[in-house]
Amino acid sequence: MHASAFLVLLGSGLVLYLPALSELVSRRPLVKAIHLWTAVAWIAALALVVLVGDRPGLRRTLRELDRFDADDRRWLRGRRVPQGRFNAGQKLNAAISAALALLFALSGFLLWYGERDTRFRFASTLLVHDGLMYVFLVLLAGHLYLAIIHPSTRHALRGITLGTVDEEWAKRHHPKWSDQPRTWRGGERSFATPVATAPRKNTCTGRPGSRSPSDSS
Amino acid sequence: MLAGGISAFGWASPAWRALSGALRPAAELLPGGVRGLVPSGGWRIYTVSDSMPKFDPDHWRLRVDGLVEQPRELTYTELRALPRAEQVSTFHCVTGWSVEHVHWAGVRFRDLLALVHPKPNAHALRFVSAEAPYEDSLTVAQAQLADAMLAYEMDGRPLRREHGAPARVVIPEMYGYKNVKWVERIELVAHADDGFWEKLGYDRDAWVGRSKPA
Numbered sequence: 001m002h003a004s005a006f007l008v009l010l011g012s013g014l015v016l017y018l019p020a021l022s023e024l025v026s027r028r029p030l031v032k033a034i035h036l037w038t039a040v041a042w043i044a045a046l047a048l049v050v051l052v053g054d055r056p057g058l059r060r061t062l063r064e065l066d067r068f069d070a071d072d073r074r075w076l077r078g079r080r081v082p083q084g085r086f087n088a089g090q091k092l093n094a095a096i097s098a099a100l101a102l103l104f105a106l107s108g109f110l111l112w113y114g115e116r117d118t119r120f121r122f123a124s125t126l127l128v129h130d131g132l133m134y135v136f137l138v139l140l141a142g143h144l145y146l147a148i149i150h151p152s153t154r155h156a157l158r159g160i161t162l163g164t165v166d167e168e169w170a171k172r173h174h175p176k177w178s179d180q181p182r183t184w185r186g187g188e189r190s191f192a193t194p195v196a197t198a199p200r201k202n203t204c205t206g207r208p209g210s211r212s213p214s215d216s217s
Numbered sequence: 218m219l220a221g222g223i224s225a226f227g228w229a230s231p232a233w234r235a236l237s238g239a240l241r242p243a244a245e246l247l248p249g250g251v252r253g254l255v256p257s258g259g260w261r262i263y264t265v266s267d268s269m270p271k272f273d274p275d276h277w278r279l280r281v282d283g284l285v286e287q288p289r290e291l292t293y294t295e296l297r298a299l300p301r302a303e304q305v306s307t308f309h310c311v312t313g314w315s316v317e318h319v320h321w322a323g324v325r326f327r328d329l330l331a332l333v334h335p336k337p338n339a340h341a342l343r344f345v346s347a348e349a350p351y352e353d354s355l356t357v358a359q360a361q362l363a364d365a366m367l368a369y370e371m372d373g374r375p376l377r378r379e380h381g382a383p384a385r386v387v388i389p390e391m392y393g394y395k396n397v398k399w400v401e402r403i404e405l406v407a408h409a410d411d412g413f414w415e416k417l418g419y420d421r422d423a424w425v426g427r428s429k430p431a
Contacts, residue, residue, distance in 0.1 A: 018254065022262035023379040026269050099218040103225070118418035123313040124229035131229055 001049075005042035006140075009035060013133060039108055065094045071176070085177040097139060104132050230313055260308075260316055262379045263393075265413060270347035270399045272382040279384060281329065283405035284339035289332055293383055296369060299324040299332075304364055306389035308396070309425045311414075321387050323368035326360040329403070339405035344386055344397040353397050353412030354421075355388065364389050367400065392423040 012035040015021040025031060064085055071081040072088035107129040114121040146153040152173060159165040170177060244255040274293050282288035302325050308316045343354045365388040369376055376382040381398025388395055394414045415421050420428035
């Protein structure tokens with residue numbers, strides 16, 4: 001959801017922004033509409049996920065993302081310290097992306113509304129919006145590299161798409177996640193039995209066994 | 218973090234200008250299509266309809282009519298044959314970006330109007346774009362500013378399609394939306410009226426720095 005919405009917004013945004021593409025595609029009113037409605041749809045989808053989704057699970061994730069402890073601070077300074085389900089870099093990326101997304105939405109709204117109400121036209125709105133794009137491109141490059149190429153992190157993509165990760169990988173890269181007891185829906189705390197899954201090839205010699213990323217305390 | 222981000226609305230303009238200025242030499246090394254990827258004080262192309270007009274040199278005509286003694290239709294060749302004026306000026310868009318050092322070549326409105334002999338009650342020029350429904354107006358006094366012209370060349374080459382080929386209004390002292398692209402007709406009228414963006418709330422006298430936004 002995030003990836004497809006983001007890419008459509010980036011693509012349509014670039015058509016609106018780059019002269020070469022503006023001339024090639026023309027149809028500015030249409031591209032503007034695509035850009036705007038994709039943004040609206042994304043926000044609506046996020047609202048839907050919160051309303052209809054696994055709220056306790058979302059809350060757990062949010063709490064984890066929001067918690068920066070001493071280990072996280074050391075990790076950010078380059079030390080090899082144990083990390084939880086999300087390492088400090090991932091937490092930071094989440095926080096920055098969320099803040100930037102809010103700014104995007106705000107500046108985007110002002111751009112749209114300012115065309116209709118002159119009181120909301122500011123000289124810097126467009127430049128904020130464009131500047132954000134450049135910042136996000138940097139974040140995106142790093143994000144894609146770590147998700148798809150970098151050996152020690154790309155396994156996480158499996159967790160997002162399929163729901164499970166290799167247990168040995170998790171113990172090695174996210175030890176504070178592995179060691180924590182998990183809460184069952186029923187409210188009892190216990191260590192859940194690992195669910196079997198295909199062992200990972202390459203670096204980690206994964207024993208069959210895995211952890212589901214949606215389990216967490 | 219959000220507070221810092223929101224503060225960006227205050228410092229984005231000068232920061233962008235500074236960054237663009239610094240990056241411009243690097244951007245100029247890049248080929249044309251990709252150059253726009255680097256913020257470099259370059260152009261953005263805005264249009265209002267579904268396609269940009271295509272210039273056909275054989276069939277294009279510039280109609281100059283309205284409150285004039287001798288309405289005319291000029292061919293592209295006839296337009297180019299008029300007294301040539303050149304200038305270097307900065308283009309300012311009302312949305313906040315600018316392009317510096319743009320070389321324009323074209324004809325001054327005074328020389329264009331000399332062909333048609335405007336009547337005494339003609340006080341404004343209404344520029345009709347081939348990109349319907351875009352249009353905008355200037356008073357005769359505004360059109361005769363020293364750096365106003367109907368331009369047919371930009372940066373040493375004939376005006377490119379996305380910049381309004383073959384002819385566009387250039388009036389650097391006003392925001393870009395007054396610089397009508399793809400001009401196909403100039404109508405002399407009694408008084409200036411609201412153009413495309415004025416109808417959406419923008420100023421008619423769009424003096425750079427003296428009209429919304431500040």
